[in-house]
Amino acid sequence: MSDQRQHEGMDRRRFLQSTAAVGAGLAIAPSILAQAGGTASDDINVALLGAGAQGQILMNACLQIPGVRFKAVCDIWEAYNLRRVSRLLDRYGHKNNTYTDYKEMLDKEKGNIDAVIVATPDFWHAEHAIACMEAGLDVYCEKEMSNELAKAKQMVEAQRRTGKLLQIGHQRRSNPRYLHCYEKVIQQARMLGRITTANGQWNRGAQEPLGWPTNAVIDEATLAKYGFKSMEQFRNWRWYKGLGGGPIVDLGSHQIDIYSWFLNATPKGVIASGGTDYYDKNTHEWYDSVLAIYDFETKDGVVRAFYQVLTTNSSQGYFETFMGDQGTLMISEAAGRGSVYREQGAHVPEWDRWVKLGLIAEPQRVETKDDSGAVLDVRETVPAQEYLIPIDMEGKPYHQPHLENFFNAMRGKEKLTCPGEVGYETAVMVLRTNEAVEAQRRLEFGKDEFHV
Template sequence: MASEFDFSRRGFLTTAMAAGAGLALQSSAADMAPAKTPPSNRIRYALIGCGEEGNVLLDALLKIEGIEIAAICDIWKYARDRVQKGLKKNNNLEIPAYENFEEMLATEKDLQAVVVATPDFWHAPISNGCLKKGLHVYCEKMMSNTMEGARSMVKTMQETGKLLQIGHQRRSSPRYRFVLNYLLRDLKLFGRMTAANAQWNRAVTPDRGAAKAITMKPELLAKYGYEDMYKFRNWRWFKKYGGGPLSDLGAHQIDIFNWFLGVMPTSVTASGGVDYYKEHEWFDNAMCIYEFKLPEGAMRAFYQVQTTTSAGGGYWEYFMGDQGSIKMSENPSITQLFREANAPDWGEYIQKNYLMLKNVPAVEEVKVDVRESKPLQAYALPVGFNKAIHQPHLENFFNAVRGKEKLNCPADEAFRSESVIHKACEAITAKRTLEITPADYEV
């Protein structure tokens, strides 16, 4: 990432002269600053949901040129005050804060877009309400904790003609797009895809609480559909509010199966349970196997989510072909590729900067079983991006609002992934393999 002290050529000469004359080096910031978007051309948006995810999105939003935050909304005064004060203190922005999104829409007449980061069960009512008011919507995944809710969002998007982007941020990640467009599609680097797996293992996390002083009153919680403060704070674990770990953590990664493979799965076998956290409703562990029928033949993709062990940490999506494999992760240090010993040489691709050799510590080659394959040289991706992790996806949304790009994850596309995740939950409950047909992801 370029340092804030980097000199442009012009800035450098200016500084050098200043140094020579007066021993004072000053960078020419004005010369280097990007052209500012005039206020009249800026997109005014509101953030609905000021919790943990809302704050992550806000951090990325504030880095995007040409957009302007106009309001924030959260039912919890503590959360909205914290964001409101943070914007004032850190960004010198005085932004109105609302408890109710409908009141906000009625008051803030010049909004063009909203970013929704509330608990899942509010996604559909809020997104639908905003779309019907003529706003474009960026909504965090999962679309909804119910298929009906998710389906209604797609329908409203189609009826209103407004944009509805779902927050599968990997869909706009330059690294993921690089792998899909160049390595998988152009070069077909990994040959015939024969298996995939993905996992997210997370260590035991205690339930969240709230100090008495910031606890919401029961009437206020009830007004917005919550039974109590405990369930409000731990909504992800309850079916009324969220979709559980398969939805929270798995949704992104199962979406990558579908996106990278270019087809939808035809069946799912799954198992899971509430085995560790006795207060929760949703499975604290789940394992599922999706079957895909690719033009070259069938393959299976295994997904595992654990909330009781980090098992060494890291999360990834691993695609395995007969010519090579890629262990893909949002974390670049985890990402690596392997060429099968019988595959054509990848030297040309290193020369062309599609790949680079990965330095791995030398280990003594010990074969404990004669059937063990020879260890492979690891490769790395040469590409990255110097932005907040959600920024490219948000930029894609706002560029689409301007008509400059197409959405990378419109609701109808996200709904397909949504349907197969809900199907996995059904399979766990049913304790059997379930077929997945196009009817499952029809709107």
């Protein structure tokens, strides 16, 4: 087999793999088809701007929400993303118009849509979100707000100027399990006591570059118009500086946002180490791994937080842990993790009361017997008692509660859980972390750096 044919075969495999998971989530439920047939006075008409993998995930979540109707789809990959998503929406009963140019969409759909979901590459977010708000539309914009802080700031300023809603896609902010842990475990009961340390990670296994069908190539002129040098770059934009922000932005942003939220603080400084140690630097301009340490000044004292993101090994997946002198919270967006662990010195009757109040579930059995024959070291600690978090997602996709919050805010029923000002704080943290890796030294955050 020639090198060219081998490369094309690999591209096709990677393309199919990258779209299979998205397609699997788009099975048409009869209940969704039934609700798509009618209209109501409070229906929200939506356009999807960016119909790639993430856009399709958000679309799928929206289709589970009553009263949301897609009217338009815009994507520059007309031969694949645009046609595929438009046809899927048609099958759901959402008759829609298609566009490759967002400006044309905003012009022709004026008066026909109420909101836009922006799921384009990071370097387009600011231009797209600002244009939509200035067109009088509310915006749900995927994170990161931008790969440039100046442009992220412009998004917040545009929101204030237009008065439109701007929800940033840090979906854990609306996740019922995270809300329960923040409001009940940390704020109300203070189960963890004084939090001293946090850590988290998102590890992913090594992957080949994403490919594309040879019969659906975007022409060079169109790619250049929208900021891409090739199909390779278009499909793998997250790895290129100036287009994406690397894994600390793509993955770490979600979790570092949780540090700031749960600690009610922003960091004073960051030390970070990273590099492109595994992949070809010509195709992976961003670091393939980053290790970072932040220090947060909270009202109870300093909290040191460690974060690790890997793209070469998937060990233990992704989670966040908050550790205090009375207990530990481990939580993840994945349903398999969500527990509070009681320290040996914690007041047991208090924990029993919290179980009765439903803040935590009955404790899990702790196995302390050691059958290995080894003699326990005096420095070892008895395993902490585990209490599960008694809240689940009720079968909803991860992004659905956050989108529900956005649409409910449009109806005046709720406040946004992640408005632009909050998303901007996280953008500062992660984009400056990339700077810390580059500088190879600790970077300090200014007191006013997180505010617009």
